Amino acid sequence: MSSNSTLYKKSKFRPFEAIIEWIIRLTASFSIIIIFLIFIFIFKEAGGLIFGTAKELKPKKAVSEKVQDKSEEKVKPEIYNPETGEIVKIVEVKKLVKAKETESQSIWANLFSDTWQPVGKKPKYGIQPLLIGTFKVTLVSLLFATPLSILAAIYCAFFAKAWIRDIIKPTVEVLAGFPSVVLGFFCLVTVVQGVYSTTQFLQPLCTNIADIISWILPFSDRWIHSALTISDFHYSAVVGGIGLGLAVIPIIFTISEDALSAVPNSYREASLALGATESETAFKVMLPAALPGVVAAILLGIGRAFGETMIALMATGNAALFSWNIFHPVRTLAATIGSETGEVQWGSLHYNILFFLGILLFLVSFIINALTELFVKKYLSKKFQGA
Amino acid sequence: MSELLLQKKHSSYYYVKSKLSTGLPLFAAIFLVLLIALLLLHFIWHGAPGITWAFLTEAPRNNNTEGGIFPAIYGTVFLVFIMSLLGVPIGTATAIYLSEYARQQSFFSRSVRFGVNTLAGVPSIVFGLFGVGFFVQFIGKGIDTAAQTTIWSKPSLIWAAATLSVLTLPVVIVAVEEALRNVPQDLREASLALGATKWQTIWRVVLPNSLTGILTGTILAIGRGAGEVAPVIFVGAVYSLPQLPDSLADQFMHMGYHIYVLATQSPNAADALPLQYASTLVLLILAFSLNLTAAYIRLRIRRSHK
Incomplete structure (x- = not known):
């Protein structure tokens, strides 16, 4: 649609009009400003970690220096151990001081380690399990949602009669209207049981297969059994992934259906005229033509699954395990922020790290969105120009 | 061959x-x-079966296993009301800019569009962090130091509403822009031909003709805002409250958060299950009735302009 701005011609300078226009421009820039503000303020709150100014990182040095001073004043008379002839205590104190100093330097090493245990005497902030967990859940949700929604979109765009389309599209929009907390609750009460009984049902089969394989290839005995052992956990990446899939289906379906319907009808007519069947036309002509839109739909789906909080919080078990098994419970980045930010002391290092996770989420969603814009706007519009 | x-x-x-x-x-x-x-x-x-008059009008009792969800309904309605007051004017103005003032190819209008799209894709939990970092810790603290008070720099209803209004901004913008574009060009031309200025045309002709579109945007935003839990978890929603919130600086109970709490943090989840289902259905009815109304209004706008 063309802009309405061409309709109005500039004739005379009117101060009131100019002021109004600037007010509206200013308000319109709000969306851009908000993006910047989100970026600035999440960085600011994560600043304690990024610039190393968090209380846990800095004042510790001061405290330890005091300890050192004190130790040198008071402990001095005791440091000399006459039996062994060694200066024991001051060495220990110095070691302690050194350990505390290196702790502040090694926060980044801590951050990329493999254990997430933010509460405790020695908090561990390794985000590796969170990254793996997010990856696993997103993967499962895509495996569930993508084929289903793209096939349904193909059916809707090319095969369905008008009245069937009028049933399917609003139904999927109903799914889009489900608040994510409701989907999470659904997973909690039904999907968990379904997945659990399915895995219990499949376990003997998997064990048998593992037995056979290990009989044929004896050296693979140990890892084939562990790989084919479905865990006994109720909550897992699979349950969460199905829940996230439910949230992602409407996005992938709607956008890819739009992209498929936007392919010019001349493509279809040409293909049919050449003797291709309806299904060949759909899969070999229309789908490739609409591919940028479909890819954009999948990308947006990834973005949604990646950042979804409530479903991940309720259905994945929320245990930060370092494991690649999709039947183990997981803890995603978003769920970590959601469950811990409410309880953490504001301004502490843990709080800074949660905001750091927020930066990761924001950046990923930003990149995905930019990629999508590129795919849809540049590629698709060029492709169908003049068609 | x-x-x-x-x-x-x-x-x-x-x-x-x-x-x-x-x-x-x-x-x-x-x-x-x-x-x-x-x-x-x-x-x-x-x-x-769980939805009764008492359920809708009473407060929860006995560790959320009896009673109703009135405080949660009240908190949610209060929240989305303030949210629309904050977000709808800004969203409408942005839509007016995009539809009436922007030149399609200008850098500014393209950046606004990119901003709106990006905003629509930001995970809702990030808005929650933004609410804490910007509204509570920055603006709230600023007001407190300026006015010598202590009530604003903590999570509260106004900051949750502000956070949600930012989150639902793209929804409003998209809906209102569509409505503005559906206003026939003839009306604008007629108004301009009669000597009205650009702003007069927008204010007297275009906006009144797209009021229903603004309403649609508002309703859709409310439907979205009422269901979002992640942004309000740490910007003001609480587990339970002794009395209803009566000022903007109070904390509040929230339908979605209530469902989350009942489902995951209830000591006896089995006893609370009927109430959970009933609360979920109330939330669903709220969301769907809003969405259906919006869809109906949209359909009518499209038909009337054809």
């Missing part, structure tokens, strides 16, 4: 493939529709 083609057509591989490529999409569509129908029926079946 034609022989080859014919042969291929009659092979069983080709037969199976052609059946699959028409059958799979149909199967996927049926599966999807059945799945969604099942989801809806599940909640209606389990939730409907």
Whole structure:
């Protein structure tokens, strides 16, 4: 649609009009400003970690220096151990001081380690399990949602009669209207049981297969059994992934259906005229033509699954395990922020790290969105120009 | 060549493939529709018996296993009301800019569009962090130091509403822009021909003709805002409250958060299950009635301008 701005011609300078226009421009820039503000303020709150100014990182040095001073004043008379002839205590104190100093330097090493245990005497902030967990859940949700929604979109765009389309599209929009907390609750009460009984049902089969394989290839005995052992956990990446899939289906379906319907009808007519069947036309002509839109739909789906909080919080078990098994419970980045930010002391290092996770989420969603814009706007519009 | 083609057509591989490529999409569509129908029926079946007048008007009792959810409904309605007051004017102005003032190719209008799209894609939990970092810790603290108070620099209803209004901004913008574009060009031309200025045309002709569109945007934003839990978890929603919130600086109970708490942090989840289903159904009815109203208004706008 063309802009309405061409309709109005500039004739005379009117101060009131100019002021109004600037007010509206200013308000319109709000969306851009908000993006910047989100970026600035999440960085600011994560600043304690990024610039190393968090209380846990800095004042510790001061405290330890005091300890050192004190130790040198008071402990001095005791440091000399006459039996062994060694200066024991001051060495220990110095070691302690050194350990505390290196702790502040090694926060980044801590951050990329493999254990997430933010509460405790020695908090561990390794985000590796969170990254793996997010990856696993997103993967499962895509495996569930993508084929289903793209096939349904193909059916809707090319095969369905008008009245069937009028049933399917609003139904999927109903799914889009489900608040994510409701989907999470659904997973909690039904999907968990379904997945659990399915895995219990499949376990003997998997064990048998593992037995056979290990009989044929004896050296693979140990890892084939562990790989084919479905865990006994109720909550897992699979349950969460199905829940996230439910949230992602409407996005992938709607956008890819739009992209498929936007392919010019001349493509279809040409293909049919050449003797291709309806299904060949759909899969070999229309789908490739609409591919940028479909890819954009999948990308947006990834973005949604990646950042979804409530479903991940309720259905994945929320245990930060370092494991690649999709039947183990997981803890995603978003769920970590959601469950811990409410309880953490504001301004502490843990709080800074949660905001750091927020930066990761924001950046990923930003990149995905930019990629999508590129795919849809540049590629698709060029492709169908003049068609 | 034609022989080859014919042969291929009659092979069983080709037969199976052609059946699959028409059958799979149909199967996927049926599966999807059945799945969604099942989801809806599940909640209606389990939730409907629990919805009584007392349930809607009483406060929760006995560790959330008895009583109703009135404080949560009240908090949610209060929240989305403030949210629309904050967000709808800004969203409408942005839509007016995009539809009436912007030149399509200008850098500024493209950046605004990019900003709106990006905003729509930011995970809701990040808005929650933004609410803490910007509204509570920055603006709230600023007001407190300026006015010598202590009530604003903590999570509260006003900051949750502000956070949600930012989150729902793209929804409002998209809906209002569509409505503005649906106003026939003739009306603008007629107004301008009669000597009205640009702003007079927008204010007196375009906006009154797209009021229903603004309403649609508001309703859609409310539907979205009422269901979002992640942004309000740490910007003001609480587990339970002794009394209803009566000022903007109070904390509040929230329908979605209430469901989350009942489902995951209840000491006796089994006892609370009927109430959980009933609360979920109330939230669903709220969301769907809003969405349906919006869809109906949209349909009417489209028909009336055809």
